Amino acid sequence: xxxxxHTHPAVEDVELVTVLSALxxxxxxxxxxxxxxxxxxRAWKDIDLPIAQSTLSHHLKILRxxxxxxxxxxxxxxxxxxxxxxxxxxxxxxxECVLACRDAWNGGHQAP
Amino acid sequence: xxxxxHTHPAVEDVELVTVLSALxxxxxxxxxxxxxxxxxxRAWKDIDLPIAQSTLSHHLKILRxxxxxxxxxxxxxxxxxxxxxxxxxxxxxxxECVLACRDAWNGGHQAP
DNA sequence: TTCGATATTCGATGTTCGTCGAACATCGAA
DNA sequence: TTCGATGTTCGACGAACATCGAATATCGAA
Numbered sequence: 299x300x301x302x303x304h305t306h307p308a309v310e311d312v313e314l315v316t317v318l319s320a321l322x323x324x325x326x327x328x329x330x331x332x333x334x335x336x337x338x339x340r341a342w343k344d345i346d347l348p349i350a351q352s353t354l355s356h357h358l359k360i361l362r363x364x365x366x367x368x369x370x371x372x373x374x375x376x377x378x379x380x381x382x383x384x385x386x387x388x389x390x391x392x393x394e395c396v397l398a399c400r401d402a403w404n405g406g407h408q409a410p
Numbered sequence: 411x412x413x414x415x416h417t418h419p420a421v422e423d424v425e426l427v428t429v430l431s432a433l434x435x436x437x438x439x440x441x442x443x444x445x446x447x448x449x450x451x452r453a454w455k456d457i458d459l460p461i462a463q464s465t466l467s468h469h470l471k472i473l474r475x476x477x478x479x480x481x482x483x484x485x486x487x488x489x490x491x492x493x494x495x496x497x498x499x500x501x502x503x504x505x506e507c508v509l510a511c512r513d514a515w516n517g518g519h520q521a522p
Numbered sequence: 523t524t525c526g527a528t529a530t531t532c533g534a535t536g537t538t539c540g541t542c543g544a545a546c547a548t549c550g551a552a
Numbered sequence: 553t554t555c556g557a558t559g560t561t562c563g564a565c566g567a568a569c570a571t572c573g574a575a576t577a578t579c580g581a582a
Contacts, residue, residue: 299560300548314511315436322430323540342559350542355560357540374549374558391507399426399501411530412578435570454529462572467530469570486528486579524582531576538569546561552554 304362304369309381309388312365317389320364321396325349326357330366330380334397339370339379366393416474416481421493421500424477429501432476433508437461438469442478442492446509451482451491478505 321327325347333340345354358378361367365385370377385393433439437459445452457466470490473479477497482489497505 299546300558302548302560314508315434315439318430318434318439318508322427322434324427325540327427327430349540351559352543352561353541359560376559389507389511391503391510395501395503395507396426396430398503411576412528414530414578437570455527461570463529464531464573465571471530488529526579526581528579529577532574534573535571536569537571539567541565541567543564544562547559549556549558551556 300374303371304376306362306368306381307365309365309384312388314389316364317366317385317392320360320366323357325353326361327396329357329361330393331397333367333378333380334382334393339377342369342376342378345378412486415483416488418474418480418493419477421477421496424500426501428476429478429497429504432473432478435469437465438473439508441469441473442505443509445479445490445492446494446505451489454481454488454490457490 321330328347329345332345342358347354349357358367358369362369365381365388367378368381370379380393382393433442440459441457444457454466454470459466461469470479470481474481477493477500479490480493482491492505494505
């Protein structure tokens with residue numbers, strides 16, 4: 299289906315466990331880092347990962363429901379972005395320290 | 411079996427996803443909060459939760475493998491504690507902000 | 523040495539999760 | 553209106569997970 303105006307939870311209603319679960323998965327963490335690496339939003343299509351579209355859609359839904367990302371629809375395509383400020387208000391420091399951490403698998407898979 | 415000198419990973423070898431996964435479970439998060447609420451260590455027996463002993467043992471193993479807690483054996487009983495400082499060195503701010511968050515389910519189930 | 527207390531491990535069970543391909547819905551363009 | 557592009561939803565599958573009770577290993581005390 300085409301992206302039809304997604305619903306986003308209020309960050310106040312999101313529980314910590316939900317956010318942690320959302321971030322506790324390699325692919326999703328990678329998406330979050332990818333979004334954090336650039337200011338503003340990213341086009342869905344440009345989220346280039348070695349997974350099926352349906353899988354990506356699934357992960358984005360989980361991140362959305364966890365209040366971590368938000369989607370904006372424009373015509374038939376959509377743009378994704380982090381809800382950094384709101385998240386910071388709800389879970390101060392969480393996103394920052396998660397992004398700050400560079401572990402082995404992450405430092406090694408991008409550029410040399 | 412009796413507690414026989416557990417093995418603990420070096421925090422440097424622990425990946426972020428592993429820690430997040432360990433914390434992304436209500437029961438385990440509760441254990442971590444419980445341990446944080448008191449200075450020093452806590453006797454295994456005093457970890458009073460509505461779960462089977464085998465389940466508790468299982469969760470503690472996961473937290474241990476994630477470098478979140480450590481166990482000390484004394485005779486036939488053991489004591490559990492948070493690896494706060496080490497964790498802070500590996501993932502600065504993470505434990506702190508996870509503990510700082512008080513969400514609905516957590517604020518509501520203890521005292522009024 | 524025998525017994526009770528203390529955790530861990532094992533085996534089983536039901537649930538949740540990540541993944542895919544196919545079917546579908548919606549929009550813009552031809 | 554017909555098409556092609558774009559994401560989403562559905563159904564299915566195997567892997568991973570939370571949970572329990574029973575069996576087990578280890579230690580201290582009687």
